[in-house]
Amino acid sequence: MPGYGARVSERKLIVVSNRGPLSFDRDASGVRVARRGAGGLATALRGLVAHADVTWIASAMTEEDRAVAAEQRLVDGGEHGVPCRLRLLAHEPEAYRRYYEDVSNATLWFLLHYLFGLGSEPELGPSFREAWDDGYARVNTTFARAVLEELDHAPEAAVLFQDYHLFLAPAVVRDRRPDARLNHFVHVPWPQSEYWHVLPERMRQALHEGLAANDVVGFHTERWRRNFEQSCSAFGVAPRASSVNPIGIDPAEFDRLGESDAVVAEEERLLADRPELLVVRVDRTDPSKNIVRGFHAFALMLEQHPELLGRVGMLALLDPSRQSLPQYTAYVEAIEEAVRDVNERFGRDGWQPLVLHVADNFPQSVAAYKQFDVLFVNAVFDGLNLVAKEAPLVNRRDGVVVLSENAGAFEELRPWVVGVNPFDIAGQAAALHEALTMPPAERRRRRTAIEAHVRSHDIAGWTAAQLAELDRPPSTIPSR
Amino acid sequence: MPGYGARVSERKLIVVSNRGPLSFDRDASGVRVARRGAGGLATALRGLVAHADVTWIASAMTEEDRAVAAEQRLVDGGEHGVPCRLRLLAHEPEAYRRYYEDVSNATLWFLLHYLFGLGSEPELGPSFREAWDDGYARVNTTFARAVLEELDHAPEAAVLFQDYHLFLAPAVVRDRRPDARLNHFVHVPWPQSEYWHVLPERMRQALHEGLAANDVVGFHTERWRRNFEQSCSAFGVAPRASSVNPIGIDPAEFDRLGESDAVVAEEERLLADRPELLVVRVDRTDPSKNIVRGFHAFALMLEQHPELLGRVGMLALLDPSRQSLPQYTAYVEAIEEAVRDVNERFGRDGWQPLVLHVADNFPQSVAAYKQFDVLFVNAVFDGLNLVAKEAPLVNRRDGVVVLSENAGAFEELRPWVVGVNPFDIAGQAAALHEALTMPPAERRRRRTAIEAHVRSHDIAGWTAAQLAELDRPPSTIPSR
Numbered sequence: 001m002p003g004y005g006a007r008v009s010e011r012k013l014i015v016v017s018n019r020g021p022l023s024f025d026r027d028a029s030g031v032r033v034a035r036r037g038a039g040g041l042a043t044a045l046r047g048l049v050a051h052a053d054v055t056w057i058a059s060a061m062t063e064e065d066r067a068v069a070a071e072q073r074l075v076d077g078g079e080h081g082v083p084c085r086l087r088l089l090a091h092e093p094e095a096y097r098r099y100y101e102d103v104s105n106a107t108l109w110f111l112l113h114y115l116f117g118l119g120s121e122p123e124l125g126p127s128f129r130e131a132w133d134d135g136y137a138r139v140n141t142t143f144a145r146a147v148l149e150e151l152d153h154a155p156e157a158a159v160l161f162q163d164y165h166l167f168l169a170p171a172v173v174r175d176r177r178p179d180a181r182l183n184h185f186v187h188v189p190w191p192q193s194e195y196w197h198v199l200p201e202r203m204r205q206a207l208h209e210g211l212a213a214n215d216v217v218g219f220h221t222e223r224w225r226r227n228f229e230q231s232c233s234a235f236g237v238a239p240r241a242s243s244v245n246p247i248g249i250d251p252a253e254f255d256r257l258g259e260s261d262a263v264v265a266e267e268e269r270l271l272a273d274r275p276e277l278l279v280v281r282v283d284r285t286d287p288s289k290n291i292v293r294g295f296h297a298f299a300l301m302l303e304q305h306p307e308l309l310g311r312v313g314m315l316a317l318l319d320p321s322r323q324s325l326p327q328y329t330a331y332v333e334a335i336e337e338a339v340r341d342v343n344e345r346f347g348r349d350g351w352q353p354l355v356l357h358v359a360d361n362f363p364q365s366v367a368a369y370k371q372f373d374v375l376f377v378n379a380v381f382d383g384l385n386l387v388a389k390e391a392p393l394v395n396r397r398d399g400v401v402v403l404s405e406n407a408g409a410f411e412e413l414r415p416w417v418v419g420v421n422p423f424d425i426a427g428q429a430a431a432l433h434e435a436l437t438m439p440p441a442e443r444r445r446r447r448t449a450i451e452a453h454v455r456s457h458d459i460a461g462w463t464a465a466q467l468a469e470l471d472r473p474p475s476t477i478p479s480r
Numbered sequence: 481m482p483g484y485g486a487r488v489s490e491r492k493l494i495v496v497s498n499r500g501p502l503s504f505d506r507d508a509s510g511v512r513v514a515r516r517g518a519g520g521l522a523t524a525l526r527g528l529v530a531h532a533d534v535t536w537i538a539s540a541m542t543e544e545d546r547a548v549a550a551e552q553r554l555v556d557g558g559e560h561g562v563p564c565r566l567r568l569l570a571h572e573p574e575a576y577r578r579y580y581e582d583v584s585n586a587t588l589w590f591l592l593h594y595l596f597g598l599g600s601e602p603e604l605g606p607s608f609r610e611a612w613d614d615g616y617a618r619v620n621t622t623f624a625r626a627v628l629e630e631l632d633h634a635p636e637a638a639v640l641f642q643d644y645h646l647f648l649a650p651a652v653v654r655d656r657r658p659d660a661r662l663n664h665f666v667h668v669p670w671p672q673s674e675y676w677h678v679l680p681e682r683m684r685q686a687l688h689e690g691l692a693a694n695d696v697v698g699f700h701t702e703r704w705r706r707n708f709e710q711s712c713s714a715f716g717v718a719p720r721a722s723s724v725n726p727i728g729i730d731p732a733e734f735d736r737l738g739e740s741d742a743v744v745a746e747e748e749r750l751l752a753d754r755p756e757l758l759v760v761r762v763d764r765t766d767p768s769k770n771i772v773r774g775f776h777a778f779a780l781m782l783e784q785h786p787e788l789l790g791r792v793g794m795l796a797l798l799d800p801s802r803q804s805l806p807q808y809t810a811y812v813e814a815i816e817e818a819v820r821d822v823n824e825r826f827g828r829d830g831w832q833p834l835v836l837h838v839a840d841n842f843p844q845s846v847a848a849y850k851q852f853d854v855l856f857v858n859a860v861f862d863g864l865n866l867v868a869k870e871a872p873l874v875n876r877r878d879g880v881v882v883l884s885e886n887a888g889a890f891e892e893l894r895p896w897v898v899g900v901n902p903f904d905i906a907g908q909a910a911a912l913h914e915a916l917t918m919p920p921a922e923r924r925r926r927r928t929a930i931e932a933h934v935r936s937h938d939i940a941g942w943t944a945a946q947l948a949e950l951d952r953p954p955s956t957i958p959s960r
Contacts, residue, residue: 116905117597118860119767120814123776125905147699192672194707195594197886200904225676229708287599296603331599380598406677423598424680425605 011052012154014147016169017162019102020058021046021082022075024068032064041162041187044247046082047463048160054084055157057146059091059100059139066090091139091144097111097134102128104165106325111198112188113288113381122198124134132203137168140210140224144172151177158470161214163187167207174213184214187247188383189408190224193234212239216469220246220384220408238401241472245465246412248458249389258394259367265374266367275313277436282365282387283379284321285358287331290404290422291318295338295354297378297428302346302353305382305433309346309353312436314376316356317365332358345380366390372399374435377407378449380422384408388417392450398443400435401450402428412453416446491532491755491947492625492634496649497642498580501526501540502555504548512544514560521642524727526562527635527943528640534564535637539571539580539619546570551611569626570620578615582608584645586805591678592668593768593861602678612683617648620690624652631657636949637676641694643667647687654693661950664694667727668863669888670704673714688712692719696949700726700864700888721952725945726892728938729869736876737846746847755793757916760852760879762845762867764801765838767811770799770858770884770902775818775834777858777908782826782833785913789826789833790917794856796836797845812838844871852879854915857887860902864888868897872930878923880915881930882908892933896926 021042027033036042048054060066068075069088077084091099107128118220122128143166147159151173158181163172170182174226196204211217212232217239219225225242232239257263279298283289298314318335322328336356353377357364369375370390377388385407392401403410403417410419418431438446501522507513516522528534534553540546548555549568557564571579587608590596604609623646627639631653638661641650650662676684691697692712697719699705705722712719731913759778763769778794798815802808816836823832837844849855850872857868865887872881883890883897890899898911918926 113598115597115599117601118593119595119770119811120772121597122903123773123905124901124903124907125776127781129906169681192674192710195671195675197901198903200901200907201885230672265538292600293603296605300605334600405681421604421677421680423602423604423678425603426609427604427680 011470012157013048013052013054014157014159015048015054015056015084015162016058016143016147016159017041017045017056018059018104018165019061019089020056020086021049021084022059022077022080022086024064025062026064027325031112036081043250044459044462045162047459048466049077049082049084049249051463051467055087055150055154056084057087057089057143057150059096060088065127074082077316087146087150089142091142095135095138098131099139100165101324102131103136105322106327108164109188109288111195112191114191115380116198117288118198124196124200126166137206140168141172144169147173148176149216151180158183159355160185160466168210170403171206171210171213182214182375183216183218183466183469185218185245185466186211186224186228186383187220189406190219190227190231191379192227193231196235197377205235205237208237209233212237214240216241216243216472218243218245218466218469220244220404221411223411224383224408228442243469245382245462245469246408246457247462248460249386249393249454251393251455252460254366254394257363258370260363262363263366263370266364269371270315270364270367270371275311277308277312277373278371279312279314279376279432279436280317280368280391281314281376282317282368284319285332285335286321286390288382290378291316291331292334292338293422293425294376294378294428295335295342297425298376298432299342299345299355300425300429301432304429308436308453310348310351312353314354315368316354317361317368318356318358319360320358321411352411366394369394370396373397374432375399375401376432377401377403378420378422378428379404379407382407382409388413389454392447398440398447400438400443400446402431402435412452412457416449416453436443491950492637493528493532493534494630494634494637494639495528495534495536495564495642496524496538496623496627496639496646497521497525497536498539498584498645499541500563500566500568501529501538502557502560502566503541504544505542506544512548516561520922523730524939524942525642527730527939528946529557529564531943531947535567535630535634536564537567537569537623537630539576540568554797567626567630569622571622575615575618578611579619580645581804582611583616585802586807588644588647589668589768591675592671594671594675595767595860596678598678602655604680617686621652622646624649627653628656631660640665640946648690651686651690651693662694663696663698663949664691665725665946666691666699666704666708667700669861669886670699670707670711672707673711676711676715685715685717688715688717692714694719694720696721696723696952698723698725698946698949700724701891702780703891704863704888723949725942725949726888726937727864727866727942728940729866729873729934730939731873731935734846734870734874737843738850739884740843742843743846743850746841747850750795750844750847750851751820755791757788757792757853758851759792759794759798759854759856759912759916760797760848760871761794761856762797762848762871764799765808765812765815766801767807768860768862770860771811772795772814772900772903773819774856774858775815775822777905778834778856778912779822779825780905780909781912784909788888788916790828790831792833794834795848796834797841797848798836798838799840800838847876849874850876854912855879855881856912857881857883858900858902858908859884859887862887862889868893869934872927873934875927878920878927880918880923880926882911882915892937893930896929897934
């Protein structure tokens, strides 16, 4: 039986994430088609598939996913370019909505990124208790049961839980399988103990105990890992081990993408009315990304440096996100209003300093990655921020990265970026100006240093480290 | 020369607080009159005056204060019932406004109580930098210079700084007087290091270094003290010492007040239409007090327990606070709207479940203290919360205290209160019901236990502990 010392290619893994690597649909003629999942996490985890024997458990997202789940326990992903066995879980729709929207996105996401204005939000009424018990806890239990079943088929498999949708599942698995190898990777920031008081005691306790049931809990930065140890300690929970392993990207993929027809076509469109100096931001329309303050900082920079009027433009490429949540639709409105305000104040003779595209258009983003003079990432809090790694890699102008001190990537890229406090508009305006006026040699020195770091700390390294972690001897701490 | 071993009566103190124990005005006939300051802090600190030789440095608040300050360096407070030398500082009005409103109240208060919705607030633009440098830092320097002058007159005096208005002053004094005895008491919560990232690095660093220049920094609870040590450690600042000393009240004062004509008159008015079961809350109209969520919890309790309709009423006595800040006027509007909503939903036949008085009427508050069946204190975060100590002391009905787990007083009173999470409306509704239906013997047991605790941990004990702390040998850590 392959054990912890097994060769990588023989390693059996059970990957558990809310969103899977494949999703099914029907095309116009009614034929079932599979789509590979987009998003950083799905892409990153596909690296695991290439290096191990993977069973992947994920939620059924579409009607066709549910049909697939009803037909077969395990889907052969190899037929669709993802060589793993995929198990799709068809949750009860209302339970899933509560788990995904009410708890994961409308509550945990806001808690994990310090986004609540605690004077008035959240208001955790009876419906939240239902969302917790009949949504989040229930779906986590469904995931845990599926893991247990797969462990029945392959008792030696290691389980890799992903992210904040699955904080409770590990404890349920551990309870039945004291000796299972369970790892968890948290892709978001981890708040310190006081802020966890946003949740009633039994809930915050359950989340911490759920995660602590893993052998190792991984984070993108030492800062989030330290916060995790701190909050566990404050709540009397003893995690077995925690580790830091910032995720990387696939440089070859971005090298290819940069030369692809789709990106080159977008780049030509962009070049047709490129300003002399181009500031780019690429984000989901999420309050944690700090888009409105970013526009205000850009406006302040223009106000303080009128010599740049007409010479510098900002291009904001924003992927619409979570538009079923009112906070997110309101945020898109605030973004659009801020753009109008800035352009009314500073636009002239048909020239507008701020160009906004709200769309999911990755080739356009990569084209902007190639063309920026300044990349602006001013997130309120961010687990890592992959844009800060992707964009400098393909950039052709030795563009400068202005990066929030609260983005996980800041811990890695600090020596080569212009750091900003995300609440400090004046500081961000000054940083934008510093970046725009940086001497070419210094721009080159910094960008090439970032590129070298990103190439040498790529997704393959992250995957290898995740797998190597499984070779650490299981904790000697007795299971609870 | 009296040194650290001096008898209490000979001890020379320099008390430093933004608001002093006396303020001057002119009456209708133009004659100068002195008023003793209200507010928990001023009352508490008057205890110090009775036990030491005190010079008290405070801001001039009124026009007449400024006139007094121009006439004399030191005012003889003894003529006005406060036996100390009072030094009033007439700050430049715009600097004071920036220090008091823009920084202390609109920024530090929100930071210290976790009230910012970080997705959109604060926005620290150029005017905030001015408010910091030309307001908060400047007024702190003025305070520090006055302290240094008073130390020239009495080099052996110990300095007692108070609260969040004066976080920078101690370092300025320490710089010139490495051997001075400097203590600080922080009356508010202390956030953990992540939340301090709301301020740009130089500001959060200056605040921590300012406080760490004291020999001892005191807090109301171990929780805030631990957070202080944690954030200092995260920012590389080494405080000399920190201590916990929860403030108390003067039981004799409340015994007298309870029997006073003014309170008895208010109590008769209250009794005239007292519901069978009375829930009371007494607060400033501050978002940290969590008034709106409290009304929603009360409404939920009525919804879940229709048998209580017509039998239970809530009386909210709210002291209008900081109405020059837009967040505070908006909060009063939200309070009034919530009251209308609750009364529209549940009122009938002329009966209304929620009665709101927005006024500064302390006798009315004490009358309500005497009459409550349930005292409701659900603060988002609160340094201590004196109401939770004052009200049970004078209560005549063995009323039950429902208390936020995030109020400092919770650490002391936990065994005898019904604890609530301030964000959990469902939990608060359940707690109100539990308190309203608690058996009489249990109510009595708990209230008498709180009374005994409050009587044995009174303001005199706090004062004595503050003075005793000055007898600890000065830290051997070299000054910076």
